[in-house]
Amino acid sequence: MLKAWYDATLKSYFPDSDETFRRNTGFANPVGQAFQESMAKILDGLMDKAAPSEFVAPLDRVIRVLAVQGLPAGVAIRFLFVLRDLLEKNVDLPASDKKIWQRQLDALAEQSVEIWCECRETLAQLRINELRNRIQQLEACSVAKERGGTS
Amino acid sequence: MAKIAKPAELLKNTGFDSVPQTHWMDTPVDFRPGTWLFPGKAESLIAVDLPNPRKWSPEDADWKLPPNWKEIILDGMRERLQRYRSFRVFMDSCVRCGACADKCHFYLGSGDPRNMPVLRAELLRSVYLYYFTPTGKTLGRFAGARELTEDVIKEWFYYFHQCTECRRCSVFCPYGIDTAEITMIGRELLNLIGCNIDWIVTPVANCYMKGNHLGIQPHGLVDSMDFLVENIQDITGIKIEPTFNRKGAEILYVPPSGDIFADPGTFALMGQLMLFHETGIDYTLSTYASEGGNFGSFTSMEMAKRLNAKIYAEAKRLGVKWIIGGECGHMWRVIHQFMDTMNGPGDFLETPVNPLTGTRFEHAKATGMIHVTEFTADLIHEGKIKLDPSRNDNVKVTFHDSCNPSRAMGLLEEPRYILNKVCNHFYEMPEETIRENTFCCGGGSGLGADENMEMRMRGGLPRANAVRYVHEKFGVNMLSCVCAIDRATLPPLMHYWVPKVAVCGVHELVGNALIMKGEMKRKQNLRFEDLPGVEEDGNE
Structure with missing residues (x-):
């Protein structure tokens, strides 16, 4: 199940790239590593009916990557819907149990949107920080110029 | 669970597979x-x-x-x-x-x-x-x-x-x-x-017209340096008096200008000034060749040559014997691989010899120029400076091999040797991400602007991923490096990917650990933070 979910998620990348992400392991493949480790934790958490807090770190790791890869929030979270389809179609469980999963996945999707927004806000903040640093440097330089006289 | 759908089938109508x-x-x-x-x-x-x-x-x-x-x-x-x-x-x-x-x-x-x-x-x-x-x-x-x-x-x-x-x-x-x-x-x-791009062309123009990427005029440069000297005096009680454009000095010291104006590079520069003072070497800075970095090399070979020429021209004018270059990255690709044929031969210079240890840096015979970590590692190896690594006990340090010093000049051991002597907690990132395999900061070669921040975060992911690992495994909270661009680009990278890790130059940690003759009891590190174990007592 994990492999199918992982493979499907990687298929969202350019042809060849998904193959690279699937083939390489460890630190030579940070995207693949983040996805594989985090998706395993998410799936395990769903199976074990883990508390929502257990999902924050693995979700963050995946969404943090997707948030800088040009995907809008609505598309970035679709890897969770892929899992929902997988579970619905392939796991033979009572409807009540499936409903619990669905609710959990809905909650994960909401959490993911929040994480995506926070990531994008961080990016914007980083830009602001850089601009602020640059202005401070320019101010420091202009003070230095004044104190040092004019050339 | 016999039939699990194929990836393409799963992705159908999800919109997730939208790449061309x-x-x-x-x-x-x-x-x-x-x-x-x-x-x-x-x-x-x-x-x-x-x-x-x-x-x-x-x-x-x-x-x-x-x-x-x-x-x-x-x-x-x-x-x-x-x-x-x-x-x-x-x-x-x-x-x-x-x-x-x-x-x-x-x-x-x-x-x-x-x-x-x-x-x-x-x-x-x-x-x-x-x-x-x-x-x-x-x-x-x-x-x-x-x-x-x-x-x-x-x-x-x-x-x-x-x-x-x-x-x-x-x-x-x-x-x-x-x-x-x-x-x-x-x-x-x-x-x-x-x-x-402007992030390259404007620094090039500044460097050509004023001697450094930021376009600071000579008096501004000296004044900024004075500010760092005042900070050193506040922390150590010792007044350092670096000289500029002094003819007859033995050594010309050329740092990257980013270290003069921007934190955390300033802390690394302070560490170097303290070390030079403590060892009493006869050195001078230059306001004309005030930039080790060379954004010309991101433009064209001709532009790299134009900007690099200032270093030898100034060395010749001042009559120095050899040159120390600061903690810079791409500067070392230009110096190590191009300078000798571009603006050399540097035969008016002598092969660098450490005046304290007598070590002759034969490998730098052609250019007459060594990296500051080579100088410092030699001093430590020969027991010429006293260090108290416990002053850096608040940090668990890892080292990012900056691309050009590592791959273009093979500077792999010296920074590590220094780090192991100036701090008690040093941890390597995974092997496939360091030394000649090091992953870039994602903002080198003039790409460290703010408008491409998303791209920088993509490019920096492999480096950040390795930092994340040592942060989670060993509690690493400080990413050290020997490159001014790294010191500018790694802080935002860490902010996004591994928020609890700060960035420093190797010589910031040297400056913290260095026991200087006649110094007052140190209470703060070069960032004006309390040293580990030192309680605030209000005694200024």
Whole structure:
């Protein structure tokens, strides 16, 4: 199940790239590593009916990557819907149990949107920080110029 | 669970599989905000005589290229194929084995195939094949060749500014193709028609006119240095008096100017000033050659030469015997690989000899210039300075091998030797991410602007991922490095990917640990933070 979910998620990348992400392991493949480790934790958490807090770190790791890869929030979270389809179609469980999963996945999707927004806000903040640093440097330089006289 | 759906089936109608499935030659560049860099300001181009100064934007349909832009580019290619044998060899010898494909940090962070080094080179090679080889002329696209169009220029601009010239890919190429040099040629060609970025061109103009990237005039530079000297006095009680433009000094010291003006580089520079004072070496700084970095090397070889020439000119004018270069990155590619033939020979200089230890740096005989970590490691090795590493006990340190010092000059051991002596908690990142395999910060070679922050985060992911590992495993909270660009680009990278890790220069930790003769009891580190174990007692 994990492999199918992982493979499907990687298929969202350019042809060849998904193959690279699937083939390489460890630190030579940070995207693949983040996805594989985090998706395993998410799936395990769903199976074990883990508390929502257990999902924050693995979700963050995946969404943090997707948030800088040009995907809008609505598309970035679709890897969770892929899992929902997988579970619905392939796991033979009572409807009540499936409903619990669905609710959990809905909650994960909401959490993911929040994480995506926070990531994008961080990016914007980083830009602001850089601009602020640059202005401070320019101010420091202009003070230095004044104190040092004019050339 | 017998039948699990295939990936394509699972992705159907999800919209998640929205990437273009067309051949790269048929896929136009999407200038998405956050991924590209602002073009060079006209006044900066004028300052250094670069062609086609104008106001334009990559988002515009019309890039206002010169009417004969195609002729200029093809003539430029022809000229460089004749001038640089390496360029022709790199164009001809690639067998598309793919060994480099998954080694680029931008590719690993984005999955965009045009960031595979082989394909980035192909952007240029396809044009070379079409216009300069019989097979390309005859077989066209079948042989991987294509015509030069304005869309190709746009693609070059986009992707040659997504390569940090870090040369990680070249480590893995069985033919020794240096893809960074292909990027360098690509950027040279783009410069011929005025397609350059402001984060490079303006520092180049500043450096040419004023001696450093920030455009600080000599008196401003001295004043900024005075500020650092005051901070050192507040922390140690010792007044340091660095000199500028002093004729007859034994050593010329050339730091990257970023360390004079921006934290955390300033802390690293303070550490170096303290070390020079403590050892009593006879050195001077220069206001004319006040920049070790060389953004000219991101523009063209001619521009690299123009900016680099200042160092030897000043060394000659001041009559120094040898030169120490600061904690800078790409400066060392220029010095180690180009300076000797570009502006040398430096035969008016002597082979550097450490006046305290007598160590003769034979490897620097040709250039007369050594890296400051070589000097410091030698001092420590010969027991010439006293250190208290416990002053750095508040930090668990790892070391980021900056691309150029590691891959272009082989500076791998000295920083590690120093770190192991000046702090008690040093941890390496995973083997495949350090030393000559090091992952770039994602903002080198002039890409450290703010407008491409999203792209920087993609490119920096492999480095950050390794930092995350040592942060989680060992509690690492400090990422040290020996490059001014790293000290500018790694803090935002850490902020996004591993927020609890700060960034420092190696000599900041040296300055903290250094026991200076006559110093007052140290209570604070170079950041004015309380030293570990020292309680605030209000005693100023």
